[in-house]
Amino acid sequence: MTTSTTTEFAADWQEWHQAQEARLADPHGFLAITSLHFLTEEAERFRDAPGEWTSVDDRVTVELGPGEEIVVDGQKHTGSYRFDPIPERGGVNAVWGDAVIEVARRGGYHIVRPRHPDTELRKGFHGTPAYAPDPRWAVAATYKPFEVPRPVTVGAAVEGLEHVYDATGQLEFEIDGQALSLTAFPSYRPGALMVLFTDATSGVTTYAANRAIQVPAPDADGHVVLDFNRAANLPCAYTALATCPLPPPENRLSVAIEAGEKIPHEKP
Template sequence: MTTIQEIDPTAFTQQWEEWSTTHARVLADPHGFLAITGLHWLDPQPTRFEDAPGAWSTSDEGVVVDLDEGEQLTLDGVTITGRHSFGVIAERASIYPATGDAVIEVAKRGGHDIIRPRHPENALRTAFTGTPAYRPDPKWAVTGHYLPFETPRPTTVGAAVEGLQHVYDSPGQIEFQLDGAVHRLTAFNGREPGSLLVLFTDATSGVTTYAANRSLAVAAPDDEGTVLLDFNRAANLPCAYTDLATCPLPPAENRLPVAIEAGQKIPLERLAD
């Protein structure tokens, strides 16, 4: 595992800038989170929404859309007309049928079926210029130790949407030292096999960084359980930019009492509120 003394500051900054550019590009994708125009909760009553074609409903058999004559969606190259069932959608899964230059995300979050239309011309996306951040500093690249649980522990956390809850399996915790104090963070599974994801707040939250949460991707532990917590890459979740996201909140034990003056700051969009 690389130590602070072994880090090349120039390469470190360049790699961070590449990470930051990639993060911004994903966020501002034509069908990314900044393109969302509505968060619509479905129920058994077919309902129309101004930013999506059709009347949408849900039941034990899954999500259904009823499209009028002249309305259509496209999914996997197949044109959908009339009445169409998307079936039962798994928790945290999404389907993206297209309509014109937009897509209609059909998803389940916190046990509830939703649709979230994504329109590239949404003002939040077209006005996006990037996210403020602390300058990268190798001192915030901290070595930690992964402490796996014998079996994954279901962990219930709150959400950016009031009253909603998410349940994730936590494979273990990460222990690390900062300014002489020992801290432990509950980790969730990351995107890559073996990798981890940490949700946290700290003493900067609500001051210079987004109040509700930040996330940190952690590469898979090595054979000795060593991991690198590079807080310079602490990233905002979509809820930092839009109220139309259902992002999870950190577990209580992940609310750090220290100030992590690294990573992304409060988005300009929130400062303008």
């Protein structure tokens, strides 16, 4: 790379990293979470959320008390409110004053996860350390799709919880002459991929449980760049109130990927 190209590479990475930090430190981002509750058929009231909550017949209902109201999709609700069915890994935000009550489905369970802007974790956040961007960690890879997606069950940051993802293929690449591969899952962007992995830096300089990379859609021949400089921490690196998935066993690399985000100052 020329000096100008390297400078541009570093500037693009800095823009990405700043966007990561902004999402994390959003007033209702993951640093604002105050509790995590798994709902059942038994009504429960939580200290940091309005109403009594239940999960019955695959639907979440909240019974709001006198003077309590929530706003869902711009509409105010009082009394009893029943949420529409929530798909796995989906969620709905109910606004309550300056807080947001996240109602979601994770590992087959309905959860309530209040988010309050004034948490000490959020107010004390001063950024995530990371390796300096280095073009050598933007690795050429080849995507080998499976004939049909393969359901893969992975663990979670919360003990006893499991996630099921449909793996769509493998990314094959080399680092220092060593042939490696990573199982890939669909990303939130159409055609793009997501990889969960650990490596020899995990638990040393990077978060022990997992990191993730969003991979752009491969070209017609399966060629794509796997940029480890953009290996990002998942929310569980910052808070014990996250339900993040863990990598499948085959995605635990033996090499040291000295790129991307490091162990946060706020690690739980």
